[in-house]
Amino acid sequence: MENWVIYILNGLYFASFLFLTSLGLSIILGVMGILNLAHGSLFAIGAFIAAWIIGSLGAKAPVTIFFLGLFAALGLSGLMGLILETTIIRPMYRRALEYQLLITFGALLLIEDLIKITWGGTAYYASKPFDIMGNVSIGDNQYPLYFLFVMLIGIVAGLGVWLIMSKTRIGVMLRAISTDREMAKAMGIRVGRLNTLAFGIGAALAGLAGALIVPTTPALLGIGMEPLILAFIVVVLGGLGSLKGALIGSLIVGETRSIGIVFFPEIELPLLFLIAVIILVFKPEGLFGR
Amino acid sequence: MGLGLGAAELLGSSVKVRKATAAQTRSIPKSPIKAATVSFLTGPAAAPFGIPGDNAYQLCAEEINKQGGIFGRKIELKSFDEAGGADANVKLARKFILEDKVDVILGYVSSGNCKAVLPLSDELGGLIIAYDCGTHVLMEKERSPYKVPKYGLGFRSSAHLGIDNIGLVRYVKQYYPGIKKVAGINPDYAWGRDSWKVFETAMKKLMPEVKVVKKLWPKLFTTDFTAHVSALIGSGAEIIHSALWGGDAVTFTKQAIGMGLFKKARMAFSRGEPYPQEVGMDYPEGQLICCAGTHYFLYPPKDKWPLNKWFVEAYHKKYNKYPSYACYHAYQAIYTYKAAVEKAGSLVGGWPSQEEISKAASGLSIETPSGILTIGEDHNGKEDVLIGISKKVKGHSFPILDPDRMAIFPAHQVNAPAGIRTEDWIKSWKA
Numbered sequence: 001m002e003n004w005v006i007y008i009l010n011g012l013y014f015a016s017f018l019f020l021t022s023l024g025l026s027i028i029l030g031v032m033g034i035l036n037l038a039h040g041s042l043f044a045i046g047a048f049i050a051a052w053i054i055g056s057l058g059a060k061a062p063v064t065i066f067f068l069g070l071f072a073a074l075g076l077s078g079l080m081g082l083i084l085e086t087t088i089i090r091p092m093y094r095r096a097l098e099y100q101l102l103i104t105f106g107a108l109l110l111i112e113d114l115i116k117i118t119w120g121g122t123a124y125y126a127s128k129p130f131d132i133m134g135n136v137s138i139g140d141n142q143y144p145l146y147f148l149f150v151m152l153i154g155i156v157a158g159l160g161v162w163l164i165m166s167k168t169r170i171g172v173m174l175r176a177i178s179t180d181r182e183m184a185k186a187m188g189i190r191v192g193r194l195n196t197l198a199f200g201i202g203a204a205l206a207g208l209a210g211a212l213i214v215p216t217t218p219a220l221l222g223i224g225m226e227p228l229i230l231a232f233i234v235v236v237l238g239g240l241g242s243l244k245g246a247l248i249g250s251l252i253v254g255e256t257r258s259i260g261i262v263f264f265p266e267i268e269l270p271l272l273f274l275i276a277v278i279i280l281v282f283k284p285e286g287l288f289g290r
Numbered sequence: 291m292g293l294g295l296g297a298a299e300l301l302g303s304s305v306k307v308r309k310a311t312a313a314q315t316r317s318i319p320k321s322p323i324k325a326a327t328v329s330f331l332t333g334p335a336a337a338p339f340g341i342p343g344d345n346a347y348q349l350c351a352e353e354i355n356k357q358g359g360i361f362g363r364k365i366e367l368k369s370f371d372e373a374g375g376a377d378a379n380v381k382l383a384r385k386f387i388l389e390d391k392v393d394v395i396l397g398y399v400s401s402g403n404c405k406a407v408l409p410l411s412d413e414l415g416g417l418i419i420a421y422d423c424g425t426h427v428l429m430e431k432e433r434s435p436y437k438v439p440k441y442g443l444g445f446r447s448s449a450h451l452g453i454d455n456i457g458l459v460r461y462v463k464q465y466y467p468g469i470k471k472v473a474g475i476n477p478d479y480a481w482g483r484d485s486w487k488v489f490e491t492a493m494k495k496l497m498p499e500v501k502v503v504k505k506l507w508p509k510l511f512t513t514d515f516t517a518h519v520s521a522l523i524g525s526g527a528e529i530i531h532s533a534l535w536g537g538d539a540v541t542f543t544k545q546a547i548g549m550g551l552f553k554k555a556r557m558a559f560s561r562g563e564p565y566p567q568e569v570g571m572d573y574p575e576g577q578l579i580c581c582a583g584t585h586y587f588l589y590p591p592k593d594k595w596p597l598n599k600w601f602v603e604a605y606h607k608k609y610n611k612y613p614s615y616a617c618y619h620a621y622q623a624i625y626t627y628k629a630a631v632e633k634a635g636s637l638v639g640g641w642p643s644q645e646e647i648s649k650a651a652s653g654l655s656i657e658t659p660s661g662i663l664t665i666g667e668d669h670n671g672k673e674d675v676l677i678g679i680s681k682k683v684k685g686h687s688f689p690i691l692d693p694d695r696m697a698i699f700p701a702h703q704v705n706a707p708a709g710i711r712t713e714d715w716i717k718s719w720k721a
Contacts, residue, residue, distance in 0.1 A: 003524050006549075010516040017514070121332025121373075122341060123537055127544055131572060135548060141523065144548035147516065216548075217513040217541040220334045226513060261517035262524065265506045268478070 002139030007258050009138075013147040015254025016154030020209035021227045022234035022246045023161060024202035030178045030241025031198040034089060035097065037104040039206050040228030041111035044219075045080055046073035046207025048119050051219035054126035066129040070211045077207020078200045080111070085199035090192070116221060123218035130215035150212050157205065158247060164201075165243065174198055178241060230272070237276045239289025248287055252279075316640020322366035323359070325351075325624075326386045328379065328397030329422075329616075331371040334511055334536045338564045339399045339616040343422060344369050345609050346617035347396065350624045353604070360631050361641065365624075372399060376406035383407045387416030394419060396623045399616070401425035401481055404446070411444035417644045418444050421623035422616050424451040424561070424582070425484055426712045429670040434714040438668035443648050445665065447626040448619045449673040451481070451533070452712040453704040454560040454580045455489040457675035460699050461578060462529060462558065463496050465679075471503045473527035473555075475518055475542070477534060478507035485533035485560050491716045503527050508538070515542045519549045529578070533560045540568055547574060564614035566680055566688045573689045577680045581691075584660045584676040584698060585618035588690060601659035618660050626665060629656045664701070668708040672701045 021043060028036045050069035057065050084107055092100050133145040165171035176184040177191055177198075185191050209227065210219075217223075234253050238245025253272055260271040267274075279287065327347045330340030351365045359365060370382060379398070386392045387410065395418045398404045404423035411418040418441075420428065428450065429440050462469065472493065476482030486505065493500055504525035506518050519542075522530055534542050543565060546552060558578035559565070563586065566573040584590070592599035601621065605613040627647075634642035634650035642650070648669075655664045664672045676698050678691025706715035 003520065006520045007517070010520055013516060014514050116332055121330075121336045121371075123334070123337040123540075125540070125568075127572075130544065130548060135550070141520075142548075142550035144545075146548070213513055216545055218337075218537045220337075220511075220537050221332055222334065222511060223513065226511060258517040258520075261506065261508075262521040265504070265521065268507060269509055 002141055005138055006141050006143060007262060008255065009143060009147065011251075011255035011258035012151055013254075014257060015250040016151045017209050017213060017227065018230055018234050018253055019154050019247055019250035020157055020205050020212070022231040022238070022250055023158065023243065024205035024209075025231045026202075026235050026238070026241055026243060026246045027161070027174075027198050027205075028202040029235065030243075031174050032089075032093070032177075032195050033181075034092065034100055034199075035104065036089075036199075036202070037101060037228070038084065038107035038111060039202070039231065040224030041108045041115075042077050042080060042203045042206040042224070043210040043227050044115055044222075044224035045111065046077045046210030047214050047219040047223050048115055048124060048210075049073040049076050049207070050211030051124035051126040051214040052119060054128060054214070055124050063129060063132055066215070069126070070208065073207045073211030074204045075207075077210070078204030080207075081200045081203020082196055084203070085196045089199065090195070093195075112221060119219075121221055123220050124214070125218050126214045128215070146215060153208070153212060157208065161201075161205075161243065170194070170197070233272055233276050235286075237279055237286055239286030242286070242288040245286055245288035314639045316638060318361050318635075318641045319363065322364045323394075324390065324392040325365055325367050325627075326370060326390070326392045326395045326397065327367055327620075328370045328372050328382070328395065328403075329620075330373055330399050331369065333373045334538075335399050336373075338536045338539075338568065338614065339422060340372060342564075342609075342611070342614050343399065343616040343620040346605065346613060346620035347624060349605060349608060350621055354624070354628060360628050361635055363641075370397075372397065372403060376400075376402050379403045380406050380410065383410050383416075383418070384414065387414040393417070394627050396421055396620070396627065398423050401428065404428050408441055408444040412442050415644060416443065417627075417647060419623045419627060420444070420446040421448065422619045424454075425480060426450040426452045426488065427484070429668050430711045434711045435709045436711070438666075438708045439652065441669060443644055445626070445648075445651060445669045446671055447623040447663070447665065448671040449583055449675070449701075449705055450670065450712075451485050451560065452488055452706060453673060453675040453699075453701075454533075454582055455485055455531075456492045456704045456716065457677050457699045458531065458558045458560060458578060458580055459489060459492040459496050460703065461677040461697050462493075464697060465695065466529065466556075467497075469497075469500060469528045471501050471525070471527045472529045472531060473502065473504035473506070473522055473525050474531040475506040475508065475522060475534065476532060477510045477538060479510055481535075482507065482533050486531065488712060488716070489531045489560070491713055495716055495719050508534075510538065512538060513541060515545045516549065518542070519546045519551050522546075523549070523551055523554055527555050529556050529558050531558045531560065532562075535561055539565050543569055543573065547572060552576070561615070564616075566690070567612060567614070570688050571682065573680060575680050575682055575689055579678055579680055579691060581676040581678075582615040583618065583673040585613075585615035586660075586676055586678075586691065587612035588693075589676055589696065590661060595659070595661070597657060598659040613659075618658065622656075622658050622660075622663050622671065625656055625658065626651060626654065626663070626671075629654055666705075666708045670708075672705045674701050675699050675704050 053069040135142040234249035238249030401423040552574040562579040563581040630651035634646040678696040680689040681692035
């Protein structure tokens with residue numbers, strides 16, 4: 001029984017990362033209709049910024065430096081998102097999907113090179129927050145408090161996005177754009193400005209997820225590829241552009257992976273695709289897709 | 291033996307440039323020796339292997355040049371990034387041989403890259419010395435016995451993964467003969483699968499009573515090992531074999547510490563030598579660590595083997611870190627080339643051809659900072675292997691191998707004979 005609690009917690013922990021990453025991807029896709037392949041690089045930027053700050057200052061500085069790393073990653077990834085949207089994404093809105101894929105894939109490569117130029121090709125370690133938070137005992141097992149902290153951040157970020165989307169004027173306008181872009185424009189909503197904002201929020205969430213991961217794994221070139229692939233599975237499975245879908249999709253992928261590794265280790269990765277295929281066969285639009 | 295520079299000679303204050311000893315019948319070019327070194331300079335393999343390996347190449351080339359070069363020719367190294375995949379490396383190697391006309395290519399960490407590039411040695415007539423890639427199938431053929439060498443101008447100047455995994459099983463048998471359950475967590479590609487296969491085959495032969503209770507195959511560059519750690523804890527394994535490397539090895543170790551795995555089981559890392567230094571004092575004690583040979587900054591001891599003293603001190607002075615096994619592998623590659631040229635040059639009385647260098651390298655033994663390296667007739671390095679167990683010792687900023695529990699397994703116990711496949715050799719052992 002204790003083992004099962006740990007398996008479920010592992011799934012929730014992994015789902016938290018997936019949720020933060022896929023939430024951003026889903027907002028960008030839902031509001032702007034842009035399939036952003038550079039999302040993994042925005043995750044990587046967050047990871048490197050946080051690792052650089054925590055690694056450079058963290059050994060002597062108090063744990064609050066970790067929060068500085070988180071906010072810096074959130075802010076600078078968001079800023080990078082704003083720059084991307086206003087420079088290379090904006091001309092793509094009226095173009096076909098393949099143009100979007102090409103331009104965002106180009107952006108992915110550009111950002112990877114930017115990371116390489118800025119931080120070099122080596123690993124950045126920033127494990128202090130993970131180490132000092134300690135563990136909690138669950139029966140005979142121990143579980144790092146940092147993992148629970150990540151879950152908490154996932155819940156807070158999810159609630160924050162839900163509040164913005166459902167309770168604020170900006171959220172209503174974003175949803176209006178997502179539902180009918182032309183109608184929203186006709187109603188006087190400044191779509192261009194809100195597109196930029198949506199891209200910035202999505203990028204910031206990816207950066208936050210990247211920052212949260214570095215206390216448990218070194219920041220390395222290519223760190224954003226795995227989250228990007230899994231976030232795509234989540235978004236497709238949950239339904240394109242659906243926030244609820246991102247949440248449920250993340251939980252399904254997280255828990256399937258966690259339990260799958262224990263009982264079907266030979267098909268660790270194929271299992272996720274298998275689940276996605278089964279769901280898409282019965283619900284081709286995804287669980288909560290329109 | 292002794293065709294390479296001996297420790298005393300290398301360190302001696304009076305520097306002598308070797309001359310061709312036979313009556314000089316051939317000219318020796320005045321131009322520097324062009325050597326291309328290829329390592330991961332970016333990406334996940336850069337920090338643990340690629341950059342340290344490249345650093346060691348630079349250090350060794352400087353030392354060789356300081357000593358007068360090879361027959362008076364200085365070595366001119368050019369470093370290249372191995373990242374980019376097999377196709378990119380094949381194109382790069384073609385360019386080195388056909389356009390740049392390099393004297394030798396010293397390179398490659400990735401087994402996939404080695405397998406793609408080494409056939410070019412004979413196809414294009416260029417000398418290639420693979421320095422760090424570990425797959426045992428690189429120099430082996432489909433069936434035993436097979437004709438050696440597989441490549442006339444292609445070499446690997448280190449032993450393959452066979453020594454790591456056979457060595458680990460021998461260590462377990464020696465120090466933990468009572469264990470009943472083992473598990474494995476290995477990256478899901480050829481390196482991980484091959485490492486496990488050799489470990490499991492040797493384990494079945496030497497400790498047939500031991501049961502394999504879990505085999506996990508995380509994909510390369512996994513950032514979350516929590517589910518794997520839980521599965522391993524749940525399996526009840528006493529010793530867990532792993533060929534994880536680079537960021538994966540560090541990530542797994544950190545997360546496993548947090549989840550208490552090391553209180554319940556011991557890891558047996560087939561190439562774990564770099565990671566205590568990477569992780570620092572948090573690295574757990576009591577873990578089995580293989581050094582991919584006898585490559586360790588504390589072994590052979592500096593008072594008994596001055597060459598290791600020189601290498602460790604020179605590397606540390608220059609790069610502020612202790613050399614990891616990849617650095618020792620780089621030393622082996624460049625000094626194998628040097629020794630082979632000197633041997634061949636002495637015989638032919640001048641600068642030797644690629645084929646003559648190759649013939650001289652086959653069967654060569656040289657002194658290295660780790661001991662003696664022999665290049666077999668199969669053009670593959672044969673080495674002893676050092677296995678130890680991590681321990682926090684006063685005076686060191688990270689756990690080192692417990693000096694009282696280090697074990698050296700001699701080359702003949704861990705390397706298959708030339709012409710026999712490693713797995714066939716293990717299966718032929720008498721229980």
